[in-house]
Amino acid sequence: MKRKLTCLLAALGVLMITGTAMAHFMMVYTPEIALHEGQDLDMRIVFTHPAEAGHTMDMGGVQEFYVVKQRGDAAPKKVDLMSYVKEITWKNPESSNKAFTAVIPKKEVRSMGDYVFVMKPGYYHEDEEGIYMQQITKLIVNVGGLPGNWAEPVGLPCEIVPLIKPYGIWTGNVFKAQVLSEGKPVAGAEVEVEYMSHMPDLKSNSLPKKSSVEYPHDSLITQTIFTDADGYITFGVPKAGWWGFAALGVGPETQHDGKEMSQDAVIWIKAVDMK
Amino acid sequence: MKKLMIVLTLASLLAFAGQAFAHSPLMSCFDNGDGTVTCEGGFSDGSSASGVKIHVTDGGGKSLIETNMNQDSEVTFKKPDGAYMVIFDGGAGHTVEVNGADIVE
Numbered sequence: 035m036k037r038k039l040t041c042l043l044a045a046l047g048v049l050m051i052t053g054t055a056m057a058h059f060m061m062v063y064t065p066e067i068a069l070h071e072g073q074d075l076d077m078r079i080v081f082t083h084p085a086e087a088g089h090t091m092d093m094g095g096v097q098e099f100y101v102v103k104q105r106g107d108a109a110p111k112k113v114d115l116m117s118y119v120k121e122i123t124w125k126n127p128e129s130s131n132k133a134f135t136a137v138i139p140k141k142e143v144r145s146m147g148d149y150v151f152v153m154k155p156g157y158y159h160e161d162e163e164g165i166y167m168q169q170i171t172k173l174i175v176n177v178g179g180l181p182g183n184w185a186e187p188v189g190l191p192c193e194i195v196p197l198i199k200p201y202g203i204w205t206g207n208v209f210k211a212q213v214l215s216e217g218k219p220v221a222g223a224e225v226e227v228e229y230m231s232h233m234p235d236l237k238s239n240s241l242p243k244k245s246s247v248e249y250p251h252d253s254l255i256t257q258t259i260f261t262d263a264d265g266y267i268t269f270g271v272p273k274a275g276w277w278g279f280a281a282l283g284v285g286p287e288t289q290h291d292g293k294e295m296s297q298d299a300v301i302w303i304k305a306v307d308m309k
Numbered sequence: 310m311k312k313l314m315i316v317l318t319l320a321s322l323l324a325f326a327g328q329a330f331a332h333s334p335l336m337s338c339f340d341n342g343d344g345t346v347t348c349e350g351g352f353s354d355g356s357s358a359s360g361v362k363i364h365v366t367d368g369g370g371k372s373l374i375e376t377n378m379n380q381d382s383e384v385t386f387k388k389p390d391g392a393y394m395v396i397f398d399g400g401a402g403h404t405v406e407v408n409g410a411d412i413v414e
Contacts, residue, residue, distance in 0.1 A: 071337065106355040108381050145349055146337045180335050180351040 094156025104182030219265025
């Protein structure tokens with residue numbers, strides 16, 4: 035009787051953990067990524083659940099924050115941005131935690147071209163699963179309509195490389211990208227997709243409680259796509275706004291501090307309605 | 310012979326039409342705050358503006374500086390006193406004008 039009860043409790047425990055292991059999404063956010071001209075970029079780095087304004091997690095600091103920029107076919111330039119990163123407190127309706135802000139001055143973003151922002155956080159310990167997570171995140175901004183390196187791999191341990199301009203997407207377009215691990219395509223990688231249905235308030239450093247979308251089922255809060263045999267995903271974009279893609283466990287680092295680690299690659303895109 | 314001329318004319322029209330549509334010229338200028346102005350150029354398909362003629366004229370249209378975009382599709386020149394215009398001259402249909410009054414740091 036005692037053994038049956040223990041088994042039952044264990045099973046319930048597993049079910050509960052599965053229910054709450056919601057999509058942790060690293061956000062690197064700035065209000066506009068298709069700019070006409072250079073300007074100060076107000077950016078936030080937050081580890082949270084953007085489709086639910088849910089739990090905000092301690093990402094373990096920021097290890098690297100830089101931009102690789104290119105104007106047309108000029109040589110790409112890497113600029114370190116760590117000096118602009120400052121710690122803040124992010125406040126969601128039911129959860130607060132450390133996050134980061136970075137105001138990139140116009141002088142760094144004045145030229146026309148592409149700006150591929152890369153953020154490598156520290157390690158987040160997921161207590162319920164007893165594993166570490168690290169989501170290496172890209173955000174691609176364009177100034178002036180002159181393209182550059184948006185479709186080029188940066189050379190990260192793991193990354194998602196777009197084949198369709200991530201800042202030039204109409205609602206209804208198909209977004210296609212390739213998942214790479216140490217520069218090589220990853221077949222059968224699990225990619226989670228989430229819509230930012232709670233928009234960041236940059237004055238209060240928070241996500242609002244109200245969602246702009248109704249989610250009739252959990253499988254629609256965090257959608258899942260698997261990469262094909264050549265590492266590609268395709269996704270039809272149904273709504274204007276921000277979409278995040280997270281390729282889980284595709285990075286080469288699988289251990290940290292003696293525990294299992296999920297090193298993920300994240301990219302954010304923004305779609306605009308045709309009027 | 311006449312037929313050949315017609316075909317060749319049509320073919321050349323198509324060829325040029327294709328090129329004219331493929332890329333539009335872009336130029337962005339900044340006041341460097343040290344008495345110089347830098348302009349960067351390019352085309353919307355990312356192709357280089359290296360060698361493109363740059364005319365800097367005064368408020369009346371008189372030529373002040375004649376120069377070219379360098380290998381990096383950039384040019385830096387001494388900021389003129391008074392009103393001025395910067396003209397990116399990539400040929401017919403490929404020009405961009407930037408008013409000096411809009412060139413800021």
